[in-house]
Amino acid sequence: MKHAPIHCNEIYCGFAEHLLDQLGASSIALSVWSPPYNVGKDYEKCQSHEAWREMLCAVIAKHFRVIKPGGFMIVNIADILCFPDPKMPKIQLPNPSKHRSTITREQVLAAKEKFPDYNRNQLAAYLGCSEQTVDRRVNGNNIRGGKYHTQTRVQLVGNVIQDFANEAGLYLYDRRIWKKDPAWQNSQWHSSSYRAVDEFEYVYIFWKPGETIIDRNRISKDEWVEWGSRGVWEFRSVRSNDSHEAMFPKELPSRCIRLFTAPNDIVLDPFMGSGTTAVAAIESGRRFIGFDKEMKYVDLARKRIEREISQPNLFQLSKQVIWPEAQI
Secondary structure, three states: OOOOOOEOOEEEEOOHHHHHHHOOOOOEEEEEEOOOOOOOOHHHOOOOHHHHHHHHHHHHHHHHHHEEEEEEEEEEEOOEEEEEOOOOOOOEOOOHHHOOOOOOHHHHHHHHHHOOOOOHHHHHHHHOOOHHHHHHHHHOOOEOOOOOOOOEEEEOOHHHHHHHHHHHOOEEEEEEEEEOOOOOOOOHHHHOOOOOOOOEEEEEEEEOOOOOOOOHHHOOHHHHHHHHOOOEEEOOOOOOOOOOOOOOOOHHHHHHHHHHOOOOOEEEEOOOOOOHHHHHHHHOOOEEEEEEOOHHHHHHHHHHHHHHHOOHHHHHHHHHHHOOOOEO
């Protein structure tokens, strides 16, 4: 089947696993992306966990052909912190500090032993508490997530990405931790369990075998010290996700692009979203190609790019290296 050509500096609507077939072999210096995290966002609600894995496997497998020898694929992703597991026992999490009644489990059991014929209402009257308190102390109904919901646990994701990459012939060259703002609002469990607040994500760096040029002049000496050679990158999250549910800060793709590519190289983002990677590529003097499955985000990204390159400090750069109709 003959496909339409893909051009630089454009965003295309479609599924990444299909559009990757239309790219030229060994045409991409760097692919940097953040896929759906499989955590129930609006744009992924109809996708099962198994379908999500199959999509990731297909996208990663098709990267091997399009990345240049010695080039890189960088994936920003986080573990799934609330993964539903029907086989997992319910977690009992009594929290005495939040009890409205001071009556303890031991007191209820002692009363039951003293009055074995008492029902729950009679025990409550004797102890001076509610019948719900008696039930909770005896039956342990303090279940995280609710007693009628499937219990959740943490599901690691890095091993899944690495396994798919290894199968494709891509090797985990390095990894970074992105320390972001603590997501207090999305981590309500921090006040009712021992679990930590969500405040970091991973940046996995995969290499395609081939000659890789190490050019430390791509960033300044201070930048090498501050973040170029550091395993933990610390910068703020996007302050507002009004236009897209899962925007990552421009600093993330910008650092990856400046470290792992040379000027005028082609950078791919197969999950372009709001266009952050494209803007980072433009500002760094690189070309870009983007994919997104939803037309509303393709339009959003195109408008954002037009707005960014209209700035005076980027106009000359865009005319020189960003907008030639170079076909892949």
